[in-house]
Amino acid sequence: MAEPLWTSAEIAAATGGKLAGQPFEATGVSIDTRSIEPGDLFVALGGVRDGHEFVEQAMVQGAAGALASRTVFGSAVMVGDTLKALEQLGGAARERAPQARRGAITGSVGKTSVTQAVMAGLRLAGRAHSSVKSYNNHIGVPLTLARMPRDTERAVFEIGMNHADEIRPLVRMVRPHAVAVTTVGPVHTENFADGEAGVARAKAEIFAGLEPGGIAVLNADNAWFDLLKAEAEKAGATVRTFGTAEGCDARLIDFQAAAGHAVIQARLHGKAMDFPILQTGVHWGLNSMAVLLMLEALDVDLNDSLAALGSFEPLQGRGAEKQVRLAGGAFTLIDESYNANPISMASAIATLGARASAGRRIVALTDMLELGDRARDFHAALAEPLESAGIDLVFCAGPLMKSLWDALPPTRRGGYAESAAELAPQVVRAAEPGDLVMVKGSNGSKASAVAAALAALDSVGRETG
The missing domain is CATH 3.90.190.20 (Mur ligase, C-terminal domain)
Structure with a gap:
C-alpha cells in the first residue's frame, strides 16, 4: 500500500496542533469540497464562507480528517489558525524532502503556461510535483507545498501577485533552487503608484527566497532586465538569460508557426538546435527558451526537455x-x-x-x-x-x-x-x-x-x- 501523504501525528507535529478523535492517514490535501478526493485532509479555511461549515460534507465525501480551529464533525487536528497551519504543513513538506530540486516561476505574462511546460519536463525526468491550475497566491502556494510527496525529486511552483510584498513571503516558503521571471509589463499597474517600475520591483521579490547558489532565469529582451539582473545578483543568484540577442544563454533565432504547431530555431549555450512545439503563439518562442533554462537548472536532461516541449499542448483558454x-x-x-x-x-x-x-x-x-x-x-x-x-x-x-x-x-x-x-x-x-x-x-x-x-x-x- 502506498505511503500516506500525512498521518494525523505528522500534521499535529508540523502545526503544533492536537488530535481530536481517532488517528487518521491522509493521501491528499483539499480546501474545497467541490474537488475533494476520498482520503484527503480537509483544511477548514476562513473566507466568504467559513470552511468549518463544510467539514461534515467533506467527511461524507470521504475525507480522512480535518484541520480545524473549532470543534467539527469527525476526526481533526485542532489549531489556532488554519491558514497559518497550512503554511506550517507546507514548510514541513519542504523540509522532509531535502532531495527535491525546487523551481519557482513568476511574470506578468505566461507564468502558468511556462510552469506547466516545466512540469511536463520534470515528469519525464522522475518523481515530480507542481502547482495545479493557477494556484499561485497566499493559499495556493502553501497548499501546493503541503501536497508535495516526501519522495519528490523535482518540483515547480507558480507565484503570482497583485500588489507589492506578496511574492516575498511565498517564495520564502518554497525556497527554490531556480527561479524565472517570464517578463514584466503593464499588468496590475493600478496597484502601483509608479506603474510598471513598481511591478518590476515586486517581481524581483522572487529572488528573496532563493537557496544559496540559486539560478535566476531572466528575459534579456524585457525593458526591466537590468533592474531584475541587478536585484538577482544582489541576492547572490547566478543569472541565466533568454532572448533574441547574441550572448543569451538560450537564444531564439526563428519561430515558424503553422496549423497547430510551430518550429523553433534556437541556440542553447551557443549550440544550434531546431525543434517542434504544439503551440502557435509567437510568445512561445521565448517561453520555450525560459523552459529550457529552467529545466536545465533543475537537472533535467536536454532530450527530456525537448520531448516535453514537443508534446506540451496549449492549456484551456491559453491558445x-x-x-x-x-x-x-x-x-x-x-x-x-x-x-x-x-x-x-x-x-x-x-x-x-x-x-x-x-x-x-x-x-x-x-x-x-x-x-x-x-x-x-x-x-x-x-x-x-x-x-x-x-x-x-x-x-x-x-x-x-x-x-x-x-x-x-x-x-x-x-x-x-x-x-x-x-x-x-x-x-x-x-x-x-x-x-x-x-x-x-x-x-x-x-x-x-x-x-x-x-x-x-x-x-x-x-x-x-
Missing part, C-alpha cells in the same frame, strides 16, 4: 484550438479567453496575423482589467497591432474596449456590446467556414462566454431562417 463544424465546413476557434494584458494581446494578434487562412481573421476582445489610469489608452493602442496583422473583423465588449472600437476604421468593425454575453451572438452570426476566430480578454470580463458560445456551434449548428 487551445478547436475546429468548429458548420453546415458548409469548419472554422478554427483559438481560445485565449483566460486572461489578457497589453503584452499578451499584442502577441496574440501578431500570431493570428502570421497564420495562413483560407477565410478571414476575426478577433473578439473583452476588457483588459487592472490597468489603472492609462487603461483606455492601452485599449485604443491595440488598433495599431490589429492593422499591422491585417485582422479583418474586430468585435469588442466592455466599457474599456469601447476606446478600441472608436479607434478602429469602419471597415474593420465587426460589432460592439457592453458585455461579453451580449457580444457572443454577434460573433456567432459572423463566423463562417474557413475563418480563424480568436477570443481574448481578461478572465473578469468574461471573454470565456464568447469562446463557449462559438464552441457550442460545433454540436448544435447554427439556426437558419
